[in-house]
Amino acid sequence: MLFTRGNILGTIDVKTQEEVFERLAERAVSLGLAHDAQAIVRDYKEREEEASTGFGGGIAIPHSKTDDVSEPTVLFARLSQPVEWNSIDGKPVQTVISILVPSGANSEHLRLLSSLSRKLVHPEFVEILNKGTDDEVFEAIDGVLSGNAS
Template sequence: MEIMMTSGINVAMQGTTKSEILRELADLAVENGKVTDAAGFYKDLCLREDESTTGFGGGIAIPHAKSAFVSEVGVLVGRGANLVEWEAMDGQPVQCWICLLVPETGGQEHLRLLSQLSRKLVDPEFVGKLKTGTENEILALVQGVIS
């Protein structure tokens, strides 16, 4: 299966809190066949957030977790109209999320994806397209980074 698919992109996230967004992402992961249990994966995402924020800055967060509930590596993208407090590094709220799904044993893949995406998130053109693009544009944009 592909690491990322159009069905793993939701440009109409409804959540207004970090918890609500993480639940939406966990549900989306299950819908895409990448996670076996939404509640378990949600808990793992929350535990990772408790360690330190995944709020990158510039309105973007990269929630991620290595989890026993992840059946295969994946990337989801969410975007919403609501500005969500995320304790981001720049202190600004977040409205765009790139969620990394990594099996418990996928340490190297986790670091590779995180590194590749983090480097692109300092590119204003990349960030602009992520925040305004259609599902197909976002798919092409992110696949160009992670492939």
């Protein structure tokens, strides 16, 4: 599992879901976590066509199993303005946690998605994601991923 402070994009200036996907994919490539940004964008879009990854409450968890990454990776970004996402509550998204896993890593994919989704029902966790510093966000997400979250 790869989640470092470099996986936090901070606040990004985007206007569409596709732009969000592009920025996440570009960061994965720039960190050496993936090789082909366009392949990742395509994988995100295919997954989104199956069902929206808009969790509700302004948060989305776009995720993909892709041949372009060699190990599970989590990325985080806040959006400078809300972006339409077809979320389950009909509201736009302003906070994004992305999960990328190798194609064969089904159990790891489900574990990461489940761990993060369960934590999103805790208001204090959501508050950190929405308003915390990058260090606070890193500690919160890293705690969930490592199983040390309170």
